[in-house]
Amino acid sequence: MLIKRGIPVSPGVAIGPAMVFGTESFRIPQQLISANAIEIELARFHAALDATCQEIMLNEKLARERLGDQYAAIFSAHLLLARDQQLVSQIEERIRQKNSPEFAASQVLRQYAKRLRDLGGQYLAERSIDIYDLEKRMLRHLLGERREELSNLTAPVLVLANNLTPSETANLDRKFVLGFATEVGGHTSHTAILAGALEIPAVVGIGSFLDEVSGAQTIIIDGSHGVVIIEPDADTLAKYRDSEARFRSHEKRLQSLRTVPCETKDGVPIQLMGNIEFPGEAEPCRDKGAAGIGLYRTEFLYLESNREPTEDDHYRAYCQVLKAFPDQPVIIRTLDLGSDKMPGALRADYPESVNPALSVRSIRLSLQHLQLFKTQLRAALRAAALGDLRIMFPLISTLLEFRQAKMVLSDVVEDLEEQGVEFRRDIPIGMMVEVPAAAVMAEEFAREVDFFSLGTNDLIQYTLAVDRADQAVAGLYRSGDPSILRLIRMVVEAAQRNNISVSVCGQMSSDPMFIPLLIGLGLRQISVTPHAIPELKEVIRNLTIERAVAIADRASSLEVARDVENYLWGELKKLCPESMQLD
Amino acid sequence: MRPLELIARKAQSFRSQVFVTRGSNRVDAKSLLHLLTLGAEPGMELEIDATGEDASQAVEQLTELIGSEFEGFERP
Numbered sequence: 001m002l003i004k005r006g007i008p009v010s011p012g013v014a015i016g017p018a019m020v021f022g023t024e025s026f027r028i029p030q031q032l033i034s035a036n037a038i039e040i041e042l043a044r045f046h047a048a049l050d051a052t053c054q055e056i057m058l059n060e061k062l063a064r065e066r067l068g069d070q071y072a073a074i075f076s077a078h079l080l081l082a083r084d085q086q087l088v089s090q091i092e093e094r095i096r097q098k099n100s101p102e103f104a105a106s107q108v109l110r111q112y113a114k115r116l117r118d119l120g121g122q123y124l125a126e127r128s129i130d131i132y133d134l135e136k137r138m139l140r141h142l143l144g145e146r147r148e149e150l151s152n153l154t155a156p157v158l159v160l161a162n163n164l165t166p167s168e169t170a171n172l173d174r175k176f177v178l179g180f181a182t183e184v185g186g187h188t189s190h191t192a193i194l195a196g197a198l199e200i201p202a203v204v205g206i207g208s209f210l211d212e213v214s215g216a217q218t219i220i221i222d223g224s225h226g227v228v229i230i231e232p233d234a235d236t237l238a239k240y241r242d243s244e245a246r247f248r249s250h251e252k253r254l255q256s257l258r259t260v261p262c263e264t265k266d267g268v269p270i271q272l273m274g275n276i277e278f279p280g281e282a283e284p285c286r287d288k289g290a291a292g293i294g295l296y297r298t299e300f301l302y303l304e305s306n307r308e309p310t311e312d313d314h315y316r317a318y319c320q321v322l323k324a325f326p327d328q329p330v331i332i333r334t335l336d337l338g339s340d341k342m343p344g345a346l347r348a349d350y351p352e353s354v355n356p357a358l359s360v361r362s363i364r365l366s367l368q369h370l371q372l373f374k375t376q377l378r379a380a381l382r383a384a385a386l387g388d389l390r391i392m393f394p395l396i397s398t399l400l401e402f403r404q405a406k407m408v409l410s411d412v413v414e415d416l417e418e419q420g421v422e423f424r425r426d427i428p429i430g431m432m433v434e435v436p437a438a439a440v441m442a443e444e445f446a447r448e449v450d451f452f453s454l455g456t457n458d459l460i461q462y463t464l465a466v467d468r469a470d471q472a473v474a475g476l477y478r479s480g481d482p483s484i485l486r487l488i489r490m491v492v493e494a495a496q497r498n499n500i501s502v503s504v505c506g507q508m509s510s511d512p513m514f515i516p517l518l519i520g521l522g523l524r525q526i527s528v529t530p531h532a533i534p535e536l537k538e539v540i541r542n543l544t545i546e547r548a549v550a551i552a553d554r555a556s557s558l559e560v561a562r563d564v565e566n567y568l569w570g571e572l573k574k575l576c577p578e579s580m581q582l583d
Numbered sequence: 584m585r586p587l588e589l590i591a592r593k594a595q596s597f598r599s600q601v602f603v604t605r606g607s608n609r610v611d612a613k614s615l616l617h618l619l620t621l622g623a624e625p626g627m628e629l630e631i632d633a634t635g636e637d638a639s640q641a642v643e644q645l646t647e648l649i650g651s652e653f654e655g656f657e658r659p
Contacts, residue, residue, distance in 0.1 A: 077588055086614035112616050119622045127619055
């Protein structure tokens with residue numbers, strides 16, 4: 001039994017077989033075989049091994065012809081590895097011990113890989129990569145036609161990976177994915193957001209651990225405490241099945257809050273909305289009690305399929321969301337692509353940039369690709385005829401940029417009018433406040449936009465100059481940093497002075513301990529991960545505005561993030577003594 | 584990986600069992616994987632032993648090979 005720890009980013013407990021995910025990976029169907037299948041499985045292993053060797057020899061030949069001897073030598077080394085007698089006899093031994101060939105090969109190879117990595121040094125680390133390559137080849141031959149990737153699973157799995165990017169997971173089969181555990185990542189990584197959307201447990205930032213686990217091994221992911229257990233013993237397994245049950249009953253309790261109004265103890269209504277990525281999430285959001293959609297991340301339309309979505313694809317998606325919220329606001333954010341979410345079609349135009357977070361993305365990408373931008377805007381304006389749809393532009397950094405985006409919108413309005421297409425023109429146009437420059441110029445922006453939405457994920461990233469996905473500095477990314485509190489206050493006050501609405505959407509707002517602070521700073525509209533809605537409602541209902549303001553003032557007087565967060569945590573415990581945190 | 588590959592191939596050409604030792608680590612010379620786990624570098628002392636009909640040729644030829652492949656290696 002191996003216990004690993006990381007950052008808990010989506011609560012709950014999941015127990016099941018592992019699927020180790022790489023750039024090309026398959027689910028290992030089973031660990032064990034029956035005693036009378038041993039000879040057959042041995043034969044199957046040897047057949048796959050021969051096929052693997054044939055393939056390597058072919059690669060060597062091709063490489064020699066096209067790229068020269070130097071390069072071909074890599075394959076001759078791989079061949080030596082594939083035919084290594086020690087390796088082969090160890091795998092055979094495992095098969096005789098009733099392991100499936102897939103599991104046996106994977107285990108033995110990974111053990112070697114780990115040994116080499118532990119010896120240290122660049123050279124041996126690279127050799128371990130050769131071993132992983134061999135593992136992939138062998139699995140491919142062993143599994144043949146029966147290969148199951150993330151998009152066509154036939155059985156439940158817990159997905160383990162170094163990292164999970166949006167394009168990799170866009171096609172996953174939600175029915176069979178029970179949880180995630182990744183080596184890198186933090187609270188706002190894609191893995192965390194996706195796990196939240198799917199409402200499955202996830203632990204990230206575990207550090208290197210993939211060579212200690214093979215597909216089909218039993219895994220426990222405890223997303224509430226940040227623990228991942230590989231091949232748990234019987235006692236541990238029993239204890240966790242227990243937790244799983246308790247977690248579910250807690251969820252039920254929160255479900256009962258669904259229909260009560262979301263307002264403070266002294267009757268001030270707070271609009272709790274949902275953040276979604278797929279239209280299918282709208283209905284579950286409404287069922288959880290959301291008062292609208294505060295952030296619809298539309299870029300997922302681009303990541304889901306191989307071809308670029310048409311105007312009608314956009315239109316259909318937006319209508320689906322509006323249908324779930326017929327009399328409530330639905331705020332769509334125009335494409336936030338670039339950085340880690342570049343769709344295939346555009347990747348050719350943009351060579352890998354040194355600083356993707358500071359490069360061409362979001363509104364900059366839209367303004368450079370007017371065709372793309374206008375397609376989305378047209379669909380939005382057309383869909384707006386069916387409900388309270390609002391548009392916001394991401395990553396706005398200057399007034400000029402906002403005005404340019406608005407001009408494109410007016411062009412689209414003109415086009416639609418000329419063409420006699422049905423649409424609504426008077427829709428609110430707002431912006432995400434996530435670039436520090438925008439926060440600093442909040443007053444000026446407040447005079448031109450219809451609403452603000454504080455994108456705390458990126459605001460924190462840019463203000464503290466911390467890459468939220470970089471494990472080496474993950475500790476520096478603090479939502480409770482005094483600078484952030486100050487910027488939020490600045491933005492809210494500018495909004496209030498200019499009579500525009502301001503909401504907050506970002507992982508920070510989904511964290512119960514920040515709710516009193518955000519409300520105390522003046523926010524009345526909060527958009528969160530759907531599964532957090534019931535819990536946050538509970539916090540809000542225990543809060544008075546006076547108390548919230550006092551908490552915000554006190555928090556704003558503290559000088560370091562750690563003090564702010566400790567203070568807020570203490571206040572939350574006082575407000576909700578019987579809250580979520582299990583044991 | 585070239586030197587180790589050559590050693591493994593050479594060792595495989597003999598019928599005897601052949602071993603390479605570094606410090607307390609004794610591994611099968613016919614296994615590239617095992618040779619890799621030695622973490623051997625030029626200048627290190629390695630010991631070669633073999634059992635079987637062509638044992639003495641095995642030891643002789645491998646010592647020669649290692650000597651030429653790893654610069655600065657000294658024969659005992």
